[in-house]
Amino acid sequence: MKILILSNYANGLWLFRKELLKSFLDAGHEVLISVPPDENCVKLREYCTRIIETPLSRHGSNPVQDYGLFKGYRKMIRREKPQVVLTYTIKPNIYGGLACKLTRTPYICNITGLGVAIENGGMMSKVLIGLYKTATSRANKVFFQNERNRKFMQDRGVARKNSGLLPGSGVNLNDHPFHEYPDEAEGIHFLAVIRVMKDKGIAEYLEAADRISGEYENVHFDLVGEFEEDERAVYEPQIKALEEKGRLSYHGHLDTVEPVMAKSHVIVHPSYHEGMSNVLLEAAACGRPLLCSNIHGCIEALDPGKSGFTFDAKSADSLVSSIKKMLSLTEDERRHMGRCARDYIEKYFDRQIVIDAYKKELKKISS
Known part of the structure; x- marks a missing residue:
């Protein structure tokens, strides 16, 4: 044909x-x-x-x-x-x-x-x-x-x-293999891979990074993604300010996010709406616990309570609560959650x- x-x-x-x-x-x-x-x-x-x-x-x-x-x-x-x-x-x-x-x-x-x-x-x-x-x-x-x-x-x-x-x-399970959960001796890294724009939940993520980093010394926040040019003027100063305070590491656009994802401990996806989040699918395939908005297009990638938690979209307070819930777990519990995430993706999202x-x-x- x-x-x-x-x-x-x-x-x-x-x-x-x-x-x-x-x-x-x-x-x-x-x-x-x-x-x-x-x-x-x-x-x-x-x-x-x-x-x-x-x-x-x-x-x-x-x-x-x-x-x-x-x-x-x-x-x-x-x-x-x-x-x-x-x-x-x-x-x-x-x-x-x-x-x-x-x-x-x-x-x-x-x-x-x-x-x-x-x-x-x-x-x-x-x-x-x-x-x-x-x-x-x-x-x-x-x-x-x-x-x-x-x-x-x-x-x-x-x-x-x-x-x-x-x-x-x-998900191509060969291109996105399971990675062992990183040691947490030097802190816990939360990562968001999103376009820098309102509807991807960037404002809530930046606020959560600021609040949690001010409360926990061993928690770090990373951000990967290109700016939506129409909204650069709004969010670029906020990102630079958080970087200067040592509360966020912004990696810009990356063609391959897997190396950063593999070094992270938890993937956060605060989007307002999705068809189906490829970021969450790839993060789960990598073997990482998930925190995502309680919306269709995100929750399908999650085995609730076993591979991650949800939070209310458009709510920084809800996101902060879910991060604290993840932090309340032990390192072994978070590691097991990542293994469950991989198993779930293998079963339903090949x-x-x-x-x-x-x-x-x-x-x-x-x-």
């Missing part, structure tokens, strides 16, 4: 879907990838037949640009004539889905998360849900990454008859589950 993949970010495909892409190539399929051009495109060369660089504004909502994206997708599909199109993230899902619908091309959408614009409600949310309803109506399958997102969209008329559920993007689900859908389309 000739498979065309539409996505808004090359690095996302490489990080979370390269095994799926390789499985397509190994099966003899021709794999075309349409993504915006950036320095990460080079990573995808060995996982596809050809890259089609496609300008796309990931965060903008300019109707003229979006209409141009739709026309570009439609022209691409007519030119390339793929047997199936796979779409990821909101704009490829909507405008790629519409283009597939109008060209009568089989397509599979993956709603990796609802996004801020839909989650926050209002007129923009209604417009996007309406577009999603139209764009996915003829899809062969619409995959969701947690049950709450599926119910939310189905209650509003989206993908009522053609939905499926995936365990997020799954990336092969995702690959098999796509192979099943491709088989239906080709038969």
Whole structure:
């Protein structure tokens, strides 16, 4: 088959879907990838037949640009004539889905998360849900990454008859092996791997780091992640101030977070909403206890009370309480919690589950 993949970010495909892409190539399929051009495109060369660089504004909502994206997708599909199109993230899902619908091309959408614009409600949310309803109506399958997102969209008329559920993007258990729990003799390290923006819970994490560090001498906080440029001016001064006080270590953006994760003792994920948190899946695969927001997209990665604890999203007080609860355990109890986290991921989130689900859908389309 000739498979065309539409996505808004090359690095996302490489990080979370390269095994799926390789499985397509190994099966003899021709794999075309349409993504915006950036320095990460080079990573995808060995996982596809050809890259089609496609300008796309990931965060903008300019109707003229979006209409141009739709026309570009439609022209691409007519030119390339793929047997199936796979779409990821909101704009490829909507405008790629519409283009597939109008060209009568089989397509599979993956709603990796609802996004801020839909989650926050209002007129923009209604417009996007309406577009999603139209764009996915003829899809062969619409995959969701947690049950709450599926119910939310189905209650509003989206993908009522053609939905499926995936365990997020799954985890490559070979690329993310178990790491022995580090010795705590030099203190306990809490780590957050998040984009530096409000909706990822950065404000609550910074406040918790400040409060806990002021109360416990042997507790350290680390942060990995790039700034959301629109919010840099808000959070960069706070991060620098905490670094100067010795209450936070900011590592910036890292292509590979596993070395930092392996040296950490507990992973914290204070996000307001998720499709399925890859950070939590990879942290659990690493064998680390988890602290996460009590929201769908996070709680699925957790075996409650056995591999970690939850806290209320948007609440620094609740996050602080959960950190103290983790600190009340013994070192051996935290170590055992990490082992339970790995066992849970092995059982329910092996990336092969995702690959098999796509192979099943491709088989239906080709038969």
